[in-house]
Amino acid sequence: MLNCLNGITSTAAALNAERIRMDVIAENIANAHTTRSADGKPYQRQQVVFETVLQNQPGNITGTPVSSVQVARIEADKHPPILVHNPGHPDADAHGMVAMPNVNVHQEMADMLVASRAFEANLAVVRNARSMALQSLSIGKRS
Amino acid sequence: MIEALFNQTNYAATKKVLDAAMLRHEAIAANLANVETPGYKRVDIATSFSSELNQAIAAHEPSRINALRPSLELDSRAVAGTRDGNNISLETELLNLQQNTLTHTVGTQLLSGALLKLRLAITGRSS
Numbered sequence: 001m002l003n004c005l006n007g008i009t010s011t012a013a014a015l016n017a018e019r020i021r022m023d024v025i026a027e028n029i030a031n032a033h034t035t036r037s038a039d040g041k042p043y044q045r046q047q048v049v050f051e052t053v054l055q056n057q058p059g060n061i062t063g064t065p066v067s068s069v070q071v072a073r074i075e076a077d078k079h080p081p082i083l084v085h086n087p088g089h090p091d092a093d094a095h096g097m098v099a100m101p102n103v104n105v106h107q108e109m110a111d112m113l114v115a116s117r118a119f120e121a122n123l124a125v126v127r128n129a130r131s132m133a134l135q136s137l138s139i140g141k142r143s
Numbered sequence: 144m145i146e147a148l149f150n151q152t153n154y155a156a157t158k159k160v161l162d163a164a165m166l167r168h169e170a171i172a173a174n175l176a177n178v179e180t181p182g183y184k185r186v187d188i189a190t191s192f193s194s195e196l197n198q199a200i201a202a203h204e205p206s207r208i209n210a211l212r213p214s215l216e217l218d219s220r221a222v223a224g225t226r227d228g229n230n231i232s233l234e235t236e237l238l239n240l241q242q243n244t245l246t247h248t249v250g251t252q253l254l255s256g257a258l259l260k261l262r263l264a265i266t267g268r269s270s
Contacts, residue, residue, distance in 0.1 A: 006165050007172025014176030021179075050180040064186050064215045066173040118178050121233055125172045128244045132168065135251040136161070140258040 005129040009055060011122050013068040018119045020071050021048045025112045032103040035091040042091075043101040045077035077102055148261060155208040156200050157253045163188055163196075163213040164247040170215050171240050174231050181227035185218040187239075 024046050034043040051072035054065050079102040087096030170186045177183040192213045199207040221230040263269055 007169040010172045010176040052180050052183055066169050069176045069180055121175050125175050132247045139251050139254050
């Protein structure tokens with residue numbers, strides 16, 4: 001296929017990866033108070049791990065290859081659950097302590113802002129690629 | 144004979160600048176895609192390219208300009224701002240992106256201008 005928009009593969013992969021990250025953050029915030037998940041334990045915070053993927057290099061270009069990004073895996077946060085004293089809670093133990101998920105909502109909000117800024121930066125790349133492609137197409141046209 | 148029209152130094156140099164702008168856009172796209180990847184190192188057009196292009200322009204040798212190939216290399220001057228080894232700065236990269244798009248605009252306008260002048264010379268009409 002004709003590759004009009006340079007770098008579109010990297011950008012598309014990045015938009016996809018940031019979207020997955022936003023989904024995981026949304027899951028964390030939604031489960032910030034879930035004391036009983038499928039395995040009976042409190043919900044554990046999930047986090048995405050990004051990794052670089054080398055792209056197929058066009059034959060006529062030498063030097064360092066350009067790379068794209070992908071979500072390597074989604075991992076559980078190893079921090080222990082937060083214990084809160086609440087004897088009336090159905091999931092309280094013998095001492096009246098309830099194990100709450102290790103999710104910090106403020107941290108999740110900050111992460112969400114970072115993800116959304118990274119998303120916007122990649123959208124700016126597409127916008128610029130588009131305007132460059134349109135200008136290339138108009139070379140030699142009478143203005 | 145017609146090749147001579149398209150083999151002037153300025154014309155060849157502008158084409159190379161456009162090639163470099165397209166390649167640099169790909170590098171910036173990769174850099175911005177990996178803005179959150181731990182350990183990622185910034186890539187950019189090889190620093191030798193602009194000096195070689197300048198020398199070839201100064202020497203008025205279109206064949207030398209045409210033989211130049213812009214390539215990418217790891218940017219050794221970028222310093223890591225975070226502890227995860229990633230040396231991309233979002234702001235700098237976005238500035239580079241805008242600057243590169245402007246460079247491309249200048250290149251396309253120069254080429255269009257050259258072609259329009261050629262058309263004027265052939266037809267004698269300005270529009």
